[in-house]
Amino acid sequence: MGEITEFLTLMIPAMVPFLLAAQGTVLSGRAGVFNVSQEGLMVLGAAIGFLVSFKVGSNTVGLFAAFAAAALFGLVLAYMTTQLRLDQFVVGLALYFAALGAAGLLYREVIGVTMAPPLIPTLDDYPIPLLSEIPFLGEVLFDHDLVVYAAFLISAGIYWFMYKTRSGLAFRSIGENPKAADSLGINVTWARTWSTVVGSGLVGVAGAYLPMVYTGLYTEGMVAGRGWLVIALAFLGGWRPHLVVAGAAFFAGMEVLALRAQVAGIGIPHQFVLMLPYVATLLVMVFAFRWARQPAFLGRNYDRESRLVG
C-alpha cells in the first residue's frame, strides 16, 4: 500500500508539465493551429522561469514571465499562419529553433559559466485543509504545490469552455470546418490567434515548472523530449481535454516508473529502463492513430478567398 501511495504522490506533480503543455496544444489544435514548437517553448519557459525566479526571488513571477515569453512566440506563430498563411509546421520548426537559441543565449548571458550552478527554491506544498486529511486520497491528491492544483483547474476550465459553453461549440467548429464557421459569423482568425497565444503560454509554464519542482536547477537537457511527447499525448487524448488528463497520467506514470526502477536497480541496465516512456509512447501511438479522433482541419490554414476547402 505504501508503495502505491508513494508512486501516485510522485506521479501527480510529474503530470503537471504534460498536462499544461498538452492542454495548450489541444486548445490551439481545436481551432486548427498545430503547434510543433512545444519542445523549444518548454526549454525557453524553463530558462526564463528559472532566470526570472533567480533574479527576482519569486517563483510566481518566474512562472508568469515564462507564460509571457512563450505567448509571444505563440503570437508570431498565430500571425504567420493566420494572416500570412505560411505553413504551420515550417513556422513551428523555425520558432522551435529560435526558442532553443534564445534560451541558451539568455542563460549564458545572465549566469555565464560558474563553478557551482545557481539554485532557486523549489515550490512549497500547500496541503488543502480538511481534504488533505482524507486517508490515502488526501496524501495523493491534496498535498502538492499550487501549480499542481492550477494545472488541474485549467484542464477543467478548458473542458468546460469547449464542451459546456456556446462559444466553445463555435470554437470547436473552427477546427473541423473553418469555412462553415466563418459563414456563421465566427471570427476564425481571432479564435486561432488567442488560442495559439494562450496555448503557447501554457506550454511555457509547463517548461518553467521543471526547474521549480525537482531540483531547483536549470540544465540544458532537462525538458528531455517532453515537448514532443506532449504532441503524442494530444493525439492520444483525441484532442479532448478530459482524455488528455488520463493520457498525462499514463505518461507521468511511465516517467516515475522508469526513475524508480532505475533507483531500485532491478538487474536490467538502466538505459533500457529509461527507454520505457519512449517505447511506451511508440506503442500507444499505434492505438492513438487508429481510434482517436483529431480535428479535421488540424494543421491547415484557412483562406477565406480560397475555393478549395476540405
Place this chain on the structure above:
Amino acid sequence: MSETISPAPSAAPPDAEPSNRVVEALWLLVPYVVSVVLAFVVGGLIILALGQDPVAAFESVLTTSFNTRFGTVETLHKWVPILLCAYAFAIPLATGKFNIGSEGQLLVGATGGVALGILWSDLPMVILLPCVLVAGALAGALWAGIAAFLMVKFNVNEILSTVVLNFISFQVIDYVASQVWPDRGAGHPATTPVGDGALLPGIGDTPPFHSGVLLTLVLVVVIAVFMRRTATGFEMRAVGANLRAAQVHGIKTSRLAGAGLVVGGAVAGLAGSIEVAGVHGKMLEGMQSNFLILGIIVGLMARGSMLALPVVAFGIAVLEVGAGSMQRTAQVPVEMVLIIEALILLFLLLSDIVRTKLRGR
C-alpha cells in the same frame, strides 16, 4: 499540409529567352541574399543590446573558416554530417513527410559502424572500411524503418515516431558506450577505438581532411540523379507536389513515403559511420551535436531543391565553425548563431509573400 513549402518556383522552361532566365534566377537568389542580410542586421541589433560589438562578432563568424587551414578542415568536417542530415530531412520531405529523427538515425548508424569496426578490427581496410560505412547506412535505414513501418501500417504520424526514436537512440548509444565496449579511461561515455582498417584515410597534410568529404560529394551527384532522372525519384516528387494527382495516376503513395523515410535514414546512418570512421575513430556520447536541427534548417532553406542543399549546408557549416570563435573573441554566446539561422529561415518564408505581391500573382 505543406502547401507553402512546395519547390521554389522552378527555373524558366528550356526554350525561354536568356534574359528571362536571368530574371528568374534573380527572383530565386535575391530572397536568399535579402533574408541573410536582414537576419544579420537583426542579430547585430541583439548583440548590440547585449553590449557587445556586432562587427567583431560577425567578422569572426564569417572568416574563421577561411583564415586558417584548420578552420577550413573543420568546416568541411562539419559540412558532411550537416549535409547528410539535411538530405535525411529533405528526401522524405519530397514526399511530404517530416523526418525529425536524423540524429537518432545518425547515432544508430554510428553504432552499426562502430560495432563492425571493433569486432572485425583485424581486417584490412579494403574490406573493413566499406563494411563499416554500409553497416552505418543499413542501421540508419533500419531505425528510420521503424517509423516508416508504423506510418505505413498503422498511420502513426512520422514527426512523432521519428522524434521519439531519437530519445530511444540516446539510451542505445549510452548502453553501447558504457556497457558493451566501454573505454573506462575516457571520462565520458565512449567506446574503445575502432581498428585501423576502419578509418577513412586523410587527404592533404597538417591537418588533413578525411576522405568522407569526397564520398559525400559523390553522394551529392547520386542523389541529384536519383531524384531527377529515375522513375522512383520522379514519383517521389510527384507525391510531394500533388498527393491526389499522384494517387489518381496509380502511384503507391504511402509505400513511397515510407521508402523516402528509409532512404533518409540510410543517409543519416551513413553520416554516423562517417563520423566514426573519419572524425572520432570511436563512438562517443554527444557526437550527434546539433546536426538534427542544422539538417532541418538546411533542408527547409533549400526549399525542395536537391542541388541547393550542398551550398546551403556549406554556408551553415561556416556559421557553425565561426560560432565557437565568436564566443571566444567577441564574448557573444554561440546560441546567437542558432537565432540568426532561425531568422534567415523566417525571413525566407516571408519573402515568398513579398515576392507574390511584387510579381502580382
